Amino acid sequence: MIRDDIKAAQIAAMKAGDKDSRNAISLIQSAIKNRDIEERTKAQPTDDDTLVVEVLQKMVKQRRESIEMFRKGDREELAKAEEAEVAVIERFLPQQMNEAETAAAIEAIKAELGASGMKDMGRVMAELKARHASSLDMSKASAAVKAALS
Template identity: 65%
Template sequence: MLRDTIKTETVSAMKAGDKGRTAALRLIGAKIKDRDIELRTGKAPDNDDDLVVDVLRKMAKQRRESVALYEQGGRQELADQEKAELAVIEEFLPQTMDQAATVAAIEAIKTEIGASSIKDMGKVMAELKARHGSQLDMSIASGLVKAALA
């Protein structure tokens, strides 16, 4: 499981004395625990790796935005720190589908469920997330689904 891999990598980084990597891995662990606490009142996902991947994607998105803002503000040292954290986070993210594969998956789902208009976007997105959720950036997929149904 991805959660266990992150824990063992944290221990390895601590033993190696890599302070930057250790800090980033601890941050990942803390975010995962935060999500676990949030889900105590709700329904936990069936697959734990999906939860971890979702947390990692959000963290990566935040880091990319921070890097852009820090670079605009002339704070290169902070941008470099965010880039280092982003590199550690991306190590644990699964390989995402490229645009051609995403479009092919959308077309297959569209044909299978008989989607023909923008009104069917919710159905297509739900099925896409169910089948390929951990392999897709859903914000990009949303734009592609909208274009396919337009």
């Protein structure tokens, strides 16, 4: 499980004296704990690895947005710190699908659903998310689906 990998990495970072990694991993654990609290109120709990992957993907997205803003504001040192956190977070994410794999998955779902136009985009996206959410950046996938259906 990804949680176990995260705990092991934190222990390794503490033993190695790697303060930056330890801090980033603490942020990851905090975000996961917050999400666990949110999940308690749901009737149907999310699969543990799926929940952790969603939290990690959200953290990466937030940091990439911060990096962009820091660079626009000419704050390179802060952008580098965020990039270091992204590198630590991405160590725990499953391997992401490349463009060719994403295109193949979209075409397979498109053919399976009989999708032909933009009116079917919601159905294709829903099925894509159900099958490949942990290994796919859904924001990039949305553009690929739009291109495949137009």
